[in-house]
Amino acid sequence: MTTTLEPAGQAEPAEEQVEVVWHDAPGLVGFLTSVDHKRIGMRYISTAFVFFFLAGVQALVMRVQLAGPNESVLSPRTYNELFTMHGTSMIFLFNTPVLAGFGNYLLPLQLGTRDMAFPRLNAFSYWVFALAGTFMYLGEFIGRAPDAGWFAYVPLSARAFSPGVNLDFWGLGVIFVGVSTTVGAVNFIVTIFKMRAPGMSLSRMPVFSWSILVMAFMVLFAVPALTVGTALLEADRLFGTAFYDPSRGGDVLLYQHLFWFWGHPEVYILLVPAMGMISMIVPTFARARLAGYVWVVTSLVGIGFVSFGLWVHHMFATGIPPQALGFFSAASMTISIPSGTLIFAWIATLWRGSVRWSTPLLFCLGFASIFVMGGITGVMVAALPFDLQAHDTYFVVAHFHYVLVGGVVFPIFAGLYFWLPKMTGRLLSEGLGTWSFWTMFTGFHLGFFPQHILGLMGMPRRVYTYDAGLGWDTLNLLSTIGGFLFGLGTLLTVVNIVRSRKRGAPAGPNPWEADSLEWSVPSPAPHYNFLTVPVVDGRHPLWSVPAGGASGALQRATPLTAGLEAEPEPEIMEVPEETYVPFLTAVGLAIVVVGLLVEQAVVGVVGLVVALAALGVWLWRTDGDLQ
Amino acid sequence: MWMLILTELMIFLSLIGSYFYVRAGEASWPPPGIEAPPLGRIVVFTFVLLGSSVPMWWAERAARAGRMGGVQAGLALAWAMGAVFFANQVVEFRHLGFGPRDTVYGSLFYAITGLHGAHLVVGLVMNGVAQVKAALGKFDGGRHLTVDVVSLYWHFVDAVWILVFSTVYLSPHLLR
Amino acid sequence: MDTNSLTPHGPDAAHISGLFWLMVTMGTVIYIVTMTALVVALFRGRQGARPSRFSDNAFIVGGGVVVPTLVLFVLAFATVRATNKVTAPRRDAVRLEVVGYQYWWRVEYHTPVRATTANEVHIPVGRPVDITLTSVDVNHSFWIPELAGKVDTIPGQRNLLHLQADKAGTYRGQCAEFCGLQHTHMAMLVIAEPQADFDRWVRTQARPAAAGSAVFEHQSCAGCHTIRGTSADGTLGPDLTHLAGRRTLGAVTAPNTAQNLAKWIHNAQDFKPGSLMPPVPMDPAELDALVAYLETLE
Numbered sequence A: 001m002t003t004t005l006e007p008a009g010q011a012e013p014a015e016e017q018v019e020v021v022w023h024d025a026p027g028l029v030g031f032l033t034s035v036d037h038k039r040i041g042m043r044y045i046s047t048a049f050v051f052f053f054l055a056g057v058q059a060l061v062m063r064v065q066l067a068g069p070n071e072s073v074l075s076p077r078t079y080n081e082l083f084t085m086h087g088t089s090m091i092f093l094f095n096t097p098v099l100a101g102f103g104n105y106l107l108p109l110q111l112g113t114r115d116m117a118f119p120r121l122n123a124f125s126y127w128v129f130a131l132a133g134t135f136m137y138l139g140e141f142i143g144r145a146p147d148a149g150w151f152a153y154v155p156l157s158a159r160a161f162s163p164g165v166n167l168d169f170w171g172l173g174v175i176f177v178g179v180s181t182t183v184g185a186v187n188f189i190v191t192i193f194k195m196r197a198p199g200m201s202l203s204r205m206p207v208f209s210w211s212i213l214v215m216a217f218m219v220l221f222a223v224p225a226l227t228v229g230t231a232l233l234e235a236d237r238l239f240g241t242a243f244y245d246p247s248r249g250g251d252v253l254l255y256q257h258l259f260w261f262w263g264h265p266e267v268y269i270l271l272v273p274a275m276g277m278i279s280m281i282v283p284t285f286a287r288a289r290l291a292g293y294v295w296v297v298t299s300l301v302g303i304g305f306v307s308f309g310l311w312v313h314h315m316f317a318t319g320i321p322p323q324a325l326g327f328f329s330a331a332s333m334t335i336s337i338p339s340g341t342l343i344f345a346w347i348a349t350l351w352r353g354s355v356r357w358s359t360p361l362l363f364c365l366g367f368a369s370i371f372v373m374g375g376i377t378g379v380m381v382a383a384l385p386f387d388l389q390a391h392d393t394y395f396v397v398a399h400f401h402y403v404l405v406g407g408v409v410f411p412i413f414a415g416l417y418f419w420l421p422k423m424t425g426r427l428l429s430e431g432l433g434t435w436s437f438w439t440m441f442t443g444f445h446l447g448f449f450p451q452h453i454l455g456l457m458g459m460p461r462r463v464y465t466y467d468a469g470l471g472w473d474t475l476n477l478l479s480t481i482g483g484f485l486f487g488l489g490t491l492l493t494v495v496n497i498v499r500s501r502k503r504g505a506p507a508g509p510n511p512w513e514a515d516s517l518e519w520s521v522p523s524p525a526p527h528y529n530f531l532t533v534p535v536v537d538g539r540h541p542l543w544s545v546p547a548g549g550a551s552g553a554l555q556r557a558t559p560l561t562a563g564l565e566a567e568p569e570p571e572i573m574e575v576p577e578e579t580y581v582p583f584l585t586a587v588g589l590a591i592v593v594v595g596l597l598v599e600q601a602v603v604g605v606v607g608l609v610v611a612l613a614a615l616g617v618w619l620w621r622t623d624g625d626l627q
Numbered sequence B: 001m002w003m004l005i006l007t008e009l010m011i012f013l014s015l016i017g018s019y020f021y022v023r024a025g026e027a028s029w030p031p032p033g034i035e036a037p038p039l040g041r042i043v044v045f046t047f048v049l050l051g052s053s054v055p056m057w058w059a060e061r062a063a064r065a066g067r068m069g070g071v072q073a074g075l076a077l078a079w080a081m082g083a084v085f086f087a088n089q090v091v092e093f094r095h096l097g098f099g100p101r102d103t104v105y106g107s108l109f110y111a112i113t114g115l116h117g118a119h120l121v122v123g124l125v126m127n128g129v130a131q132v133k134a135a136l137g138k139f140d141g142g143r144h145l146t147v148d149v150v151s152l153y154w155h156f157v158d159a160v161w162i163l164v165f166s167t168v169y170l171s172p173h174l175l176r
Numbered sequence C: 001m002d003t004n005s006l007t008p009h010g011p012d013a014a015h016i017s018g019l020f021w022l023m024v025t026m027g028t029v030i031y032i033v034t035m036t037a038l039v040v041a042l043f044r045g046r047q048g049a050r051p052s053r054f055s056d057n058a059f060i061v062g063g064g065v066v067v068p069t070l071v072l073f074v075l076a077f078a079t080v081r082a083t084n085k086v087t088a089p090r091r092d093a094v095r096l097e098v099v100g101y102q103y104w105w106r107v108e109y110h111t112p113v114r115a116t117t118a119n120e121v122h123i124p125v126g127r128p129v130d131i132t133l134t135s136v137d138v139n140h141s142f143w144i145p146e147l148a149g150k151v152d153t154i155p156g157q158r159n160l161l162h163l164q165a166d167k168a169g170t171y172r173g174q175c176a177e178f179c180g181l182q183h184t185h186m187a188m189l190v191i192a193e194p195q196a197d198f199d200r201w202v203r204t205q206a207r208p209a210a211a212g213s214a215v216f217e218h219q220s221c222a223g224c225h226t227i228r229g230t231s232a233d234g235t236l237g238p239d240l241t242h243l244a245g246r247r248t249l250g251a252v253t254a255p256n257t258a259q260n261l262a263k264w265i266h267n268a269q270d271f272k273p274g275s276l277m278p279p280v281p282m283d284p285a286e287l288d289a290l291v292a293y294l295e296t297l298e
């Protein structure tokens, strides 16, 4: 909703006055009602980390079972549930939301505005994510966890072969969490297009913000395929339709196409923001500007486009004619060009600069050394004939842990060490950080390098045990030890964070002498972000003198801009007050999902009523008009 | 809103893609024993639906010019045309010789047309809200975002019908 | 027993492992070069930033565009070559069909005679083999690492896999597509033997059993299993007509001994929890008779 700027907007308002206007309710009420992008962002990050540790512990339990041949720590069913929930949680409930969390926290600060474009929608997508995650874990708690793998191929996931509700927790949960991702993406895009500080043309936007933009567009194009794929699965399961039932003309591979049309872009949806983070951190510690800004941005956009033409490389062994596969094989290899461009842009940055060693940089280097290796094994499995050997073996497991852990989790840790001081106002310990890094780094290679060899030696993935005498014993044991070491390393970071809350040194506004706008405000950032909205005149705003601009701070509002060049608009946007409505709408949807799960129309209708009522209030309160 | 429409469009494209994908793998389409849906009536009603974009466009113009009477009339006429189309769909579904569970053909047919129908219902509800707001005098030449949004969505639902119609009604007759 | 894709014993696996070694070599070089550049970049500015002799663009375009493009051309060429080799149609191939079932494989020969067996594929050494693959329930994937890459078995679809063994021997493989509780114990053996032995084996398989067994037929067994030449004609489980000639039980879960057989029949779930064969309780005398009978099915 919009209003016009008060005429006295040019003078810098007094902090106390502004504080009053931007109050936020404390305690539980504040927890349920806040629409502040910073609180929501941090909440995204902490919730996602809960899922990270759950999924991590599941992985370690699996590794115990695999430590030696013919172990019987786990029953086959439990093992299947564990890897399904491990993969599902890591992708849907950790990686995707944790990056959305960083995006939420940082985007308005980097763009020089006071909140997201749709703050209530933002709260709504958080709640949908949290409830969807809880919903998926409900299955685990009542002993009915999904057990068909993180991509739940039909027919195994169809009613006929998975009769229980297990798979419904997965299917409905995935659709539900997709709502959160999609709504979040819309919010990111509109924020970037309408709310950049005056003067911040797209070509001056920080690379992290660019990466969020690319990621959000990819989400809008990719997630619908996943939604349709799983919705048809659930229609088959719940209503007996025939989409994937070969006996009634249905097609089993259709599901795989729909899933991977999302699934492949998804891995770059994770990678792109991670690379955005790296592109912010490396120049800061190289004490040099980022080399080849235009190359970097073009590569990120290029990865976004090309990633939609690769999905069939997950289906090389399904009997599709080799002529068609050849195209996807070649296309998959071309993606190493933009990836290589990025790597060399960072190297060029370091080359010109003078390095200051610190934990965030260590994690960036860890990223580079692990990711390049994972990328190279990616290109190997993209070679069609080799994939026919490597597919569905531990070689692929090794590949995707190298790219997911090295390429995404390491940047996330770098981001934590880099931006947490902004969020909490306290620096983390460098000593503990260094220890954590080296433990994770060593543990990682020990844990996952042997898996390449295991795969080549014929060990398929998703087996709950293996016979002695196949030569797989020692390597598996090493892998288990490495997994635990890696877990220990992550715990050191947790200790570090907890410790910093009390004993960390105060961070000050800009502990790293970084150049983007989030570092111009105090740490932790105040609710209103900026007393006066800055006017941007270059790619490195903090290296030039920031000029005060239009305010709106006293109206709980923030300016709008338009066009590529971010020219100020006559109208400004009021930032809504805290409200229960997004939470209630999400709860309503959750009830609908539960209704589908238990196949009780009544429950579904109740949920629909709650959701619609909350939505009605939402629209009504939206003064004058729809958002 | 544009962003939302973009994802919605992707959902339709995924389904329509699935339709042609499954079809490509079948020897006869629709499967033996099933008649392709007849074209006669639906063509007429297609024109009704597509035609409803005209009064909608008219309402939008009226809103911009501040003519509230025009807004109300345009919205109402578009609503009526949409509702007539929807009613015809419901009636026609009763007479089709196949159900959503018999074969994958039926599943796809009902999923695609059903999804379109659901969008139409949402459009009707949004149109209704806009009419109430217009009647309560909430719009003027400067404040008419609701009308713009409703009309954008309406045009989208109409345009998607062209895709849906070509896929599930026309294509089985044309490409054999 | 080895299941190593890098010790190929057939031309298809050999082409692939050749491609693998080429890629590993190129990959290692690329990795070392990239990491060296990174390390040099890190330490070169120790005494403060130094201007670079190369422009940023030279760096980025050289390392990130030109070199990868060249490498990819080589790689694409090698990939296409290997693809053509492993997918080329074979002349004079032995044809057989493998059908995936939840946790075992049905193997069908149409030539030179019709024969059915399970979990064990016999092939003549040095001759190309074309295997048609399909499934009755969920997706599986047929894979013998030492002989060729894998191809999925998918219900409603018939896929083709070429392979050939250049050395006589027993090759182990394992279902590679997750298919449920006992995906783990869904292995198979390929036994490559000289043409004459192979012919003899197929003819044996084609023969019906000499006699039936009262126990087998009045217990539930006949409802799921076929023993050709008797009234047992179930199709849910493996054909048992020549069970005693097989090396293992339950898709390479245990060696085929009388003792294991008795245990398997008593409760297959002990061997293979989640397998679709239920426990069949019967008194010990009956069990002994049954095992003795099954042992005769050479």
Ligand code: HEA
Pocket (backbone or CB within 6 Å): A267, A268, A270, A271, A313, A314, A332, A333, A335, A336, A337, A339, A340, A341, A343, A371, A372, A373, A374, A375, A376, A378, A379, A381, A382, A383, A387, A390, A391, A392, A396, A399, A400, A403, A404, A407, A408, C030, C034, C063, C064, C067, C068, C069, C071, C072
């Ligand atoms: C963040 C996640 C991520 C990333 C970034 C990637 C990156 C890549 N992936 Fe990966 N992939 C996954 C996550 C990811 N992948 C997952 C989760 C799966 C398994 C899903 C499942 O089955 O469960 C998978 C599976 C997977 C498969 C299917 C394997 C199979 O199931 O049989 C393939 C096949 O082509 C593939 C290819 C690639 C390629 C070519 C890249 C490229 O993008 C890599 C490009 C990067 C580089 C190459 C390094 C830097 C470049 C240079 C230094 C320049 C010079 C380099 C060369 C010239 C080679 N991946």
Ligand code: HEA
Pocket (backbone or CB within 6 Å): A052, A053, A055, A056, A057, A059, A060, A062, A063, A083, A084, A086, A087, A088, A090, A091, A095, A148, A149, A150, A151, A397, A401, A404, A405, A408, A409, A447, A460, A461, A462, A463, A464, A483, A484, A485, A486, A487, A488, A490, A491
């Ligand atoms: C970002 C994604 C991500 C991450 C971070 C991880 C992290 C880990 N993964 Fe993950 N994995 C996937 C994504 C990921 N995985 C996916 C998508 C699959 C495919 C699933 C499927 O097939 O459907 C998979 C499958 C998979 C398998 C294959 C299972 C199979 O096919 O049978 C294995 C086996 O080793 C494994 C192991 C591990 C381990 C040991 C870690 C470790 O890094 C975990 C580290 C542990 C923690 C973070 C927990 C913290 C530690 C503690 C709380 C206690 C520590 C205690 C002591 C040290 C004493 N994973």
Ligand code: CUA
Pocket (backbone or CB within 6 Å): C100, C102, C103, C139, C140, C141, C175, C176, C177, C178, C179, C180, C182, C183, C184, C186
């Ligand atoms: Cu059959 Cu896995």
Ligand SMILES: [Cu+2]
Pocket (backbone or CB within 6 Å): A263, A264, A267, A310, A311, A313, A314
């Ligand atoms: Cu992929």
